[in-house]
Amino acid sequence: MREITFGAAVNEAMAEEMRLDESIIILGEDVAEAGTPFKVLSGLVEEFGTERVIDTPISEPGFTGIAVGAAMTGLRPIVDLMFGDFLFLIMDQLCNQAAKTHYMSGGKLSVPMVLRTNMGATRRSAAQHSQSLQALVAHIPGLKVAMPSSAYEAKGLMKTAIRDNNPVVIFEDKLMYNDKAEVPEEEYLINFGEANILRPGTDITLIATSSMVQQAEMAANTLADQNISAEVIDPRTISPLDETTLINSVKKTSHAIVIDEGHQNYGITAEIAARISEKAFYYLDAPVQRLGAMDVPVPFSPVLEDLTVPTAQQIHERVVMVLEGKI
Amino acid sequence: MSNNKDNKNSYLQMFRQMVRIRAFEEQANQLYLSAKMPGLTHMYVGQEAVAVGICEALTPNDKITSTHRGHGHCVAKGADFKQMFCELLGKQEGYCRGKGGSMHIADQANGNLGANAIVGGSAGIATGAALTAKRMGKKEVSVCFFGDGALGQGLLYETMNMAALWKLPVIYACENNLYGEYTKVEEMAAGDLMARAKGFGIESFEVDGQDVLAVNNLTQELVERARKGDGPFFILLNTYRYHGHHVGDINREYYRSKEEEQLWREERDPITNFSQLLVDKKISTSEELKSIELQIEKDAEEAVNYALNAAWPDASEVNMHVFASN
Numbered sequence: 001m002r003e004i005t006f007g008a009a010v011n012e013a014m015a016e017e018m019r020l021d022e023s024i025i026i027l028g029e030d031v032a033e034a035g036t037p038f039k040v041l042s043g044l045v046e047e048f049g050t051e052r053v054i055d056t057p058i059s060e061p062g063f064t065g066i067a068v069g070a071a072m073t074g075l076r077p078i079v080d081l082m083f084g085d086f087l088f089l090i091m092d093q094l095c096n097q098a099a100k101t102h103y104m105s106g107g108k109l110s111v112p113m114v115l116r117t118n119m120g121a122t123r124r125s126a127a128q129h130s131q132s133l134q135a136l137v138a139h140i141p142g143l144k145v146a147m148p149s150s151a152y153e154a155k156g157l158m159k160t161a162i163r164d165n166n167p168v169v170i171f172e173d174k175l176m177y178n179d180k181a182e183v184p185e186e187e188y189l190i191n192f193g194e195a196n197i198l199r200p201g202t203d204i205t206l207i208a209t210s211s212m213v214q215q216a217e218m219a220a221n222t223l224a225d226q227n228i229s230a231e232v233i234d235p236r237t238i239s240p241l242d243e244t245t246l247i248n249s250v251k252k253t254s255h256a257i258v259i260d261e262g263h264q265n266y267g268i269t270a271e272i273a274a275r276i277s278e279k280a281f282y283y284l285d286a287p288v289q290r291l292g293a294m295d296v297p298v299p300f301s302p303v304l305e306d307l308t309v310p311t312a313q314q315i316h317e318r319v320v321m322v323l324e325g326k327i
Numbered sequence: 328m329s330n331n332k333d334n335k336n337s338y339l340q341m342f343r344q345m346v347r348i349r350a351f352e353e354q355a356n357q358l359y360l361s362a363k364m365p366g367l368t369h370m371y372v373g374q375e376a377v378a379v380g381i382c383e384a385l386t387p388n389d390k391i392t393s394t395h396r397g398h399g400h401c402v403a404k405g406a407d408f409k410q411m412f413c414e415l416l417g418k419q420e421g422y423c424r425g426k427g428g429s430m431h432i433a434d435q436a437n438g439n440l441g442a443n444a445i446v447g448g449s450a451g452i453a454t455g456a457a458l459t460a461k462r463m464g465k466k467e468v469s470v471c472f473f474g475d476g477a478l479g480q481g482l483l484y485e486t487m488n489m490a491a492l493w494k495l496p497v498i499y500a501c502e503n504n505l506y507g508e509y510t511k512v513e514e515m516a517a518g519d520l521m522a523r524a525k526g527f528g529i530e531s532f533e534v535d536g537q538d539v540l541a542v543n544n545l546t547q548e549l550v551e552r553a554r555k556g557d558g559p560f561f562i563l564l565n566t567y568r569y570h571g572h573h574v575g576d577i578n579r580e581y582y583r584s585k586e587e588e589q590l591w592r593e594e595r596d597p598i599t600n601f602s603q604l605l606v607d608k609k610i611s612t613s614e615e616l617k618s619i620e621l622q623i624e625k626d627a628e629e630a631v632n633y634a635l636n637a638a639w640p641d642a643s644e645v646n647m648h649v650f651a652s653n
Binding site for chain 2: 061110142
């Protein structure tokens with residue numbers, strides 16, 4: 001099968017959907033000729049024109065709000081938020097307006113929009129361009145949240161997001177844009193709320209999102225050398241969350257570690273660990289463990305920054321501690 | 328709607344709509360005072376000519392976004408009393424099945440995209456609706472209603488900038504009722520209110536918001552131009568809210584005097600003054616206007632009684648409509 005980059009997969013998903021549906025537009029900073037700073041949207045303006053690929057001023061709340069109104073009245077906007085850190089700027093439009101409109105109107109109005117943004121540290125971009133803020137939006141009822149972990153997921157989840165009649169936030173790991181993976185030429189979609197078991201195992205369940213999926217797989221490989229069988233699961237969407245697949249896995253392995261690049265305090269790892277404790281407690285042989293980003297602003301200095309993000313080695317070590325009863 | 332303003336029907340329609348808003352609000356206030364309404368609400372009384380003058384220049388397909396003080400816009404855009412009172416009381420038959428309440432009433436069938444409890448929060452929505460109209464070639468216009476308080480919100484200026492850059496068919500209607508909550512506008516907005524939109528190259532107009540004909544004439548002209556692609560526009564409508572910020576804001580002498588309130592009520596009332604004009608110009612008679620008022624008051628009372636007796640939402644509604652189905 002052909003291999004394409006994560007960035008190309010996102011681009012392809014958007015282009016395919018835009019060919020099918022005239023109502024889809026893209027709004028954001030430098031999305032047209034520049035194709036975004038990460039060049040993910042290159043070529044789209046040439047095919048679809050500036051009427052549909054719209055460069056906006058640097059006004060994140062403004063263009064997000066305009067997308068909400070456009071979505072309520074018949075368009076299907078894809079908002080490009082250049083960095084996930086800018087979510088703090090658009091919280092009212094995303095969480096008070098987009099997320100609540102369908103409910104507050106008793107189902108009369110809907111907001112079919114996609115907000116694609118990114119996450120991920122270790123790019124030496126410091127505290128305001130490195131955060132992984134998925135927990136912030138996953139907390140809000142009315143928003144769906146997808147976290148693709150490879151080019152394959154990026155394409156399938158983006159296409160599903162565009163067709164969804166609700167506001168969907170997609171977090172792309174900005175360090176993954178050049179990573180290649182097998183992506184079929186034929187059309188496919190990935191349903192929301194369906195986790196992917198990347199690697200079956202019997203001793204421990206590693207639940208990892210986005211950037212952490214690769215780390216969990218690397219750990220599973222080195223663990224296999226020690227005859228430890230780790231099951232690696234990627235939830236793919238954290239809202240909705242495929243609880244069944246996660247719980248069934250933990251019931252089987254009786255051990256679990258949850259890994260996500262967002263801060264650990266009140267984060268995705270906390271939520272998933274809590275659900276496991278609520279629904280699989282009596283199957284557990286050890287406390288559920290969490291590995292998230294350190295609860296510090298992301299530091300600039302590389303030697304400091306690298307300490308803040310969970311690594312394959314840390315996952316490996318934690319698995320050994322759990323299985324040896326040292327937790 | 329009222330292209331021929333000499334047409335008696337369009338004058339009476341504007342009168343009727345203003346009276347409907349006032350009758351609705353008087354009942355809503357009574358519901359609050361008699362503790363029959365959950366929560367609080369914000370009265371539109373005094374500002375009727377703004378909503379009616381503007382909405383009578385729109386078609387049902389034109390969109391509006393409204394504010395926390397939104398009953399007037401909702402009525403003016405064509406909403407029905409019963410469904411509105413049901414919404415205010417949190418009943419199943421309300422416009423939003425009781426899930427929105429006073430501050431979130433939406434009536435999408437008549438082009439009302441909803442009231443908004445975030446001051447200035449709907450500037451993006453109205454501008455986005457105009458983007459849809461332009462992109463789809465629909466010739467529709469959207470009107471963004473907001474108060475002077477929203478002039479403090481950055482979102483408004485961001486969206487005005489984009490509307491001007493992209494020549495969107497949106498009219499920003501600033502209702503200056505002189506107070507943002509409990510604070511005078513001059514204590515919150517520096518400089519010239521009219522200069523703000525002009526800074527973006529948006530044509531701006533100031534009009535007496537107590538004069539329904541002046542508001543309607545101006546809006547008709549701007550709507551027609553916006554449909555042809557001349558938008559966006561900004562209108563500053565000078566008006567006054569008779570009640571406090573909300574129905575519970577009774578003792579308000581610390582921020583405005585009773586004399587000031589009395590002056591507006593007695594000399595600047597949009598309904599009284601328009602009634603006088605209709606009689607003076609022999610378009611109607613005081614008897615005819617009185618009978619319209621009585622009929623509307625009766626309708627409002629009936630609608631309130633209907634809503635008081637209407638069913639609550641079933642408990643199963645609570646987690647319904649969090650997401651739209653695909």
